[in-house]
Amino acid sequence: MLAELDFKHILYATDLGRHTRPVFRQAVRLAQKFNANIIMLHVVEPLGRTGASILSVYLPDSDLERVEHEGMRKTVEQMRQRLERFCEEEMEAHNLDSLHVSDIVVTSGRVDEQILKQAEKHQADLILLGSCYRRQGLHGDSTHRLTQHAKVPVLIVPNCSD
Template sequence: MSEMKPFQTILYATNLGTHMRPVFRQAINLARLHKAKIIMLHAVAPIGTTGSAILSMYMPGKEIHDIEQESMNQVIETMRERLKNYCAEEDDICKDKDELLDKIVVSAGNPADVINHYADTHGVDLIVIGSHTRQAGGHTMLGSTARTVTQHSKVPVLIIPNG
């Protein structure tokens, strides 16, 4: 039986929701335990072909690209601001965040696809993701993004209930 190696790169997938603190807290704790780096990742839905077609009637393609890029930069800034606020409120969790946090990434696409693709292409050892579980017909249902990530991931996935 093979020995479990410590995690070196942890992908913390966030939807920027209000209940993500327990998920981030787990990512921080695991990064400390394994002396790993954290990559914060948020996936945004792309404009899509219909939206692009409508926008292209009113503005050149370069402007559409610039608007998309500006939106991505705004999301990154929102992530940095939330991280700053989180650390101000939970100082014990973030005292060494600069050593643990490798980068903040925003990518366009279906969240589950973006998460798995990023993990596959960036040497990620563990994905930490939150899930809104709900009851349906007496059974607990896992959120669609978390379910799809676990079904297709090539690395371990830690799902933290956050709703």
């Protein structure tokens, strides 16, 4: 079936968890096979209600909003740097000239919504992510919602190896 498909833009969504490398390598292999580019995406989820409630005890609303905004900005920048380092490490480890990564995107919001938004924005023809069904987390409910609403194929690479 893959021989009939022609992927040019692969959106690779990662939580940078401990099993990220094998899933990323699968994305690179597909990009090499189809001469496609990879858009790496990491979504930072906003501060939850519990965290906001705790902070609101110590900070006035105006400070809380500023602290939350500044914290998110710093987190997004740090994650972008981590993804760049990750790509450099993979290139060195596998002696590659290119990983086919055309863009690194770090954004904030609900994971499934941001993956769908970025897939459309970057005209992705494949969404690729890792998932472990033995645990809930970034790719539990988000994966289910994603597969229900995606307009392009979603490739879920199992990444539960211990």
